[in-house]
Amino acid sequence: MSSTVTMLDSLPSAHRRAFLEHAKKVSFPQSWRICDEGRFADRFWVVESGAVSIDMDVPGRGAVSVETLGPGELIGWSWLFPPYRWQVGAHALGSVGAYEFSGAEIRDLCRENPVLGQAIVLAAAQTIAQRLGSARARMLDIYGPRLQEHS
Numbered sequence: 001m002s003s004t005v006t007m008l009d010s011l012p013s014a015h016r017r018a019f020l021e022h023a024k025k026v027s028f029p030q031s032w033r034i035c036d037e038g039r040f041a042d043r044f045w046v047v048e049s050g051a052v053s054i055d056m057d058v059p060g061r062g063a064v065s066v067e068t069l070g071p072g073e074l075i076g077w078s079w080l081f082p083p084y085r086w087q088v089g090a091h092a093l094g095s096v097g098a099y100e101f102s103g104a105e106i107r108d109l110c111r112e113n114p115v116l117g118q119a120i121v122l123a124a125a126q127t128i129a130q131r132l133g134s135a136r137a138r139m140l141d142i143y144g145p146r147l148q149e150h151s
Contacts, residue, residue, distance in 0.1 A: 005130070006072030007046055007123050015119040022106060023099035028092040034075060037063075037089045041078035042103050047071050050096035055089045063089055066138075067131065074127045079103025 008016055025048070028034060034045065037057050051070050055063040066088070069075060075098070078086045084103065110117025 005126065007074035007127050008072045010123040010126050011119055015116050018113075018116055019106075019120060020099060022109060023101055026098050026100045028096040028098065030092055030094050032092045032096075034090040034092065034096075035086045035088075037086050039086050041076060041084045041086045043100055044077070044079045044103060044106075045075040045098040045100050047073050047075065048097040048099055051093040052090050052096055053093050055091070057089070063091075067134065068093065074124065077124050077128055080107070080121070080124055 008020075011019060023046070026045070028050075034052065035041070037055075047069055049071055051068055052073075052075055053065045054067040054069060054075075055065050058064045069090075075090050076086065076088075078084060079101075080103070106120065110120055
């Protein structure tokens with residue numbers, strides 16, 4: 001699990017409270033498919049308890065885990081950007097509690113309250129940047145030694 005700043009941690013407390021007012025508490029049993037790559041992203045979640053595996057479909061290998069998320073972390077940002085299609089899949093590694101949000105409702109909230117909207121979008125952007133940095137580091141771990149062999 002990540003040791004980085006989580007989605008909820010990055011929101012100022014007043015914005016966090018306003019954001020969480022739009023949440024519905026949900027739970028997922030072990031192995032539950034939370035979302036599937038390529039499907040419509042009409043909602044998203046913030047993990048409250050437990051762990052979630054983020055996976056990608058790899059031709060010939062099926063769903064391959066690429067990251068594990070824990071409490072406070074955002075599951076998905078595809079709800080934020082058209083065409084609103086999941087770029088990854090996710091499943092519960094054990095029993096998971098989460099806050100569920102409607103993507104359309106939060107997009108409307110961001111338009112209606114630009115200050116809160118900016119805080120939410122910046123928190124999501126921080127999550128995206130951290131995950132891209134983590135993915136880059138993992139790729140360098142995998143491919144870096146091979147690149148050095150060819151130099």
